[in-house]
Amino acid sequence: MDQVFSHLSTDFPLAHFIRVEAEEQPEISEAYSVSAVPYFVLFKDGKAVDTLEGADPSSLANKVAKVAGSISCGESAAPASLGMAAGPTILETVKEFAKENGSPQERTLLPSAVGDRLKKRLEQLVNSHGIMLFMKGSPESPKCGFSQKVVDILKKEKVKFGSFDILTDNEVREGLKKFSNWPTFPQLYCKGELLGGCDIAIAMHENGELRDVFKGHGIEISNPSEIKATGPDGGRGGITGPSGLTAALTSRLQDLINSSEVMLFTKGKPDEPRCGFSRKVVYILRQEKVKFGSFDILSDDEVRQGLKVYSNWSSYPQLYIKGELIGGSDIVLEMQKSGELKKVLSDKGILLGESLEDRVKQLVNLSAVMLFMKGTPDASRCGFSSKVVNALKEEGVEFGSFDILTDEVVRQGLKKYSNWPTFPQLYYKGELIGGCDIVMELHNNGELKVNLSE
Numbered sequence: 001m002d003q004v005f006s007h008l009s010t011d012f013p014l015a016h017f018i019r020v021e022a023e024e025q026p027e028i029s030e031a032y033s034v035s036a037v038p039y040f041v042l043f044k045d046g047k048a049v050d051t052l053e054g055a056d057p058s059s060l061a062n063k064v065a066k067v068a069g070s071i072s073c074g075e076s077a078a079p080a081s082l083g084m085a086a087g088p089t090i091l092e093t094v095k096e097f098a099k100e101n102g103s104p105q106e107r108t109l110l111p112s113a114v115g116d117r118l119k120k121r122l123e124q125l126v127n128s129h130g131i132m133l134f135m136k137g138s139p140e141s142p143k144c145g146f147s148q149k150v151v152d153i154l155k156k157e158k159v160k161f162g163s164f165d166i167l168t169d170n171e172v173r174e175g176l177k178k179f180s181n182w183p184t185f186p187q188l189y190c191k192g193e194l195l196g197g198c199d200i201a202i203a204m205h206e207n208g209e210l211r212d213v214f215k216g217h218g219i220e221i222s223n224p225s226e227i228k229a230t231g232p233d234g235g236r237g238g239i240t241g242p243s244g245l246t247a248a249l250t251s252r253l254q255d256l257i258n259s260s261e262v263m264l265f266t267k268g269k270p271d272e273p274r275c276g277f278s279r280k281v282v283y284i285l286r287q288e289k290v291k292f293g294s295f296d297i298l299s300d301d302e303v304r305q306g307l308k309v310y311s312n313w314s315s316y317p318q319l320y321i322k323g324e325l326i327g328g329s330d331i332v333l334e335m336q337k338s339g340e341l342k343k344v345l346s347d348k349g350i351l352l353g354e355s356l357e358d359r360v361k362q363l364v365n366l367s368a369v370m371l372f373m374k375g376t377p378d379a380s381r382c383g384f385s386s387k388v389v390n391a392l393k394e395e396g397v398e399f400g401s402f403d404i405l406t407d408e409v410v411r412q413g414l415k416k417y418s419n420w421p422t423f424p425q426l427y428y429k430g431e432l433i434g435g436c437d438i439v440m441e442l443h444n445n446g447e448l449k450v451n452l453s454e
Helices: 002-011 026-031 057-068 089-100 116-126 145-156 170-180 198-206 209-216 247-257 276-287 301-311 329-338 340-347 356-364 383-394 408-418 436-444
Strands: 039-044 047-053 131-135 162-165 187-190 193-196 262-266 293-296 318-321 324-327 369-373 400-403 425-428 431-434
Touching: 002 057, 026 436, 039 057, 047 057, 116 131, 116 170, 131 145, 145 198, 193 198, 198 209, 247 262, 247 301, 262 276, 276 329, 276 356, 276 408, 324 329, 329 340, 356 369, 356 408, 369 383, 383 436, 431 436
Parallel strands: 131 162, 262 293, 369 400
Antiparallel strands: 039 047, 131 187, 187 193, 262 318, 318 324, 369 425, 425 431
C-alpha cells in the first residue's frame, strides 16, 4: 500500500499526499479515529470527505481519483497503482474521470517519449511470439510472486509462450511502461496486444475468458507433455526430484518440510522476524490459532538456496502444510481473507491451538495494573511511555509491564484487541484505561490512583 500511495502521488501531482506514522502522532490518530493501519483520510477544501481502512489498492485508487479531480490533458489516465497492484475495474473508472475533465477519449498507444529505435525494438519483442510475457526472472526461475502466478496460469492454459526478463534490460523495462501505458510488471501480450498484469490474467483465467482470447487469436493449445510443469499443483508445492540438487540436500529439505504439519521457512524467528513479509505470515498463523514449526533461512544458506530450487519458489517466507507448498506472504494473506486458509487447514486435519486473542487476554491480566509500552520502566524507548511510567511511580502504583517492541505479533494484536492504535496502553483488571493523554489527565486531576484501586 505504501508503494501504491507513492505511485498515486506521482500520478496526481495537484494533490498533496502526506504520510503519518500513527504511533508517533497519537493526537492525529485519535482525531481521525484510526484503529488500524494502513488508514487513509481524504480531504477536499479543508474537510475530510472520505476514509479507507486496510490494504485495498482498488478502492484507494478510486477514492483518490474522485477527490483529486481533474487529470491534466495528455497525462496518463491510469494511476501507477494499476496492474498487479489493483484490480482491472479501476482502469475504466479513472479513464471516465479523464474524459469528464477533458482528456482525449483515445490515447496514442506509443507516447512520443519512446524513441523510434526503442519503439521498433519493443514492437519486435511484443510480436516475437503469439503469447509474450514480460516478467521478472524467467519461467523456470521467476523473481517475484506475481510473475510466478502468470507463468503458472499460462502453463495451466497449456499454451506456448515467449518471455523476456525485464530485470536484465532497464531500457526495455522503462520503455515498455511508456509503450504500453502500463507501469507495472508482469505484462502479458497476445498477438502484440496488451492483455494486462497479474490480477487481470488471474481474473481472465478463472472466468474462462483467457482461453477464449487465445482461441480467438488463433493460439494453439499444446499437448500437456510439451508444457514443462512447475509441479503437480502449478508450482505451488509437492515438487519431487528437483533438478540440480544433491540427493542428500533433497532428503534434508524433505525432512525439514515435513518436520511439522505446518512449517514456515522465514527470515528470522517467529518472535523476532527479520522482514515484514515473514512477520505478516507469522501474524496470520497466530490469528488462525495454528501451531507451526519454523526454520530461519538466514541461518543456513544451503537450505535457503536449495529450497528455492526444490519448491520452484524464489522468495521467502514459504509456508508448507503437510509437506505441500502453500505460497508466500501475498498468497497466505489472500487465502486468509477469503477463508480458504482455514478450510485448507481443516481439510488436512490441522488442530488449532491458542488464538492470538487468548494470548493478549492473558497478557493484559498478568497484573492488576498492566502497562504496554515501548521499552521497560527503567529504560523507556519513547517519551509517551516515559510519562506514563513516571505518573504511575509518582502515584505509588505497583504495575506490570510488557515491551511491545520485543513482539510485533502482540503489538499488532493488542491494537485490534483494544481498538486503540497507539502505545503506551494502560490496563486495570483487564480493562483499558487509555493512552498517555488520558493517563496524564487523570494524574493531573488526582483521579489516577482512584481509578486504579476501585
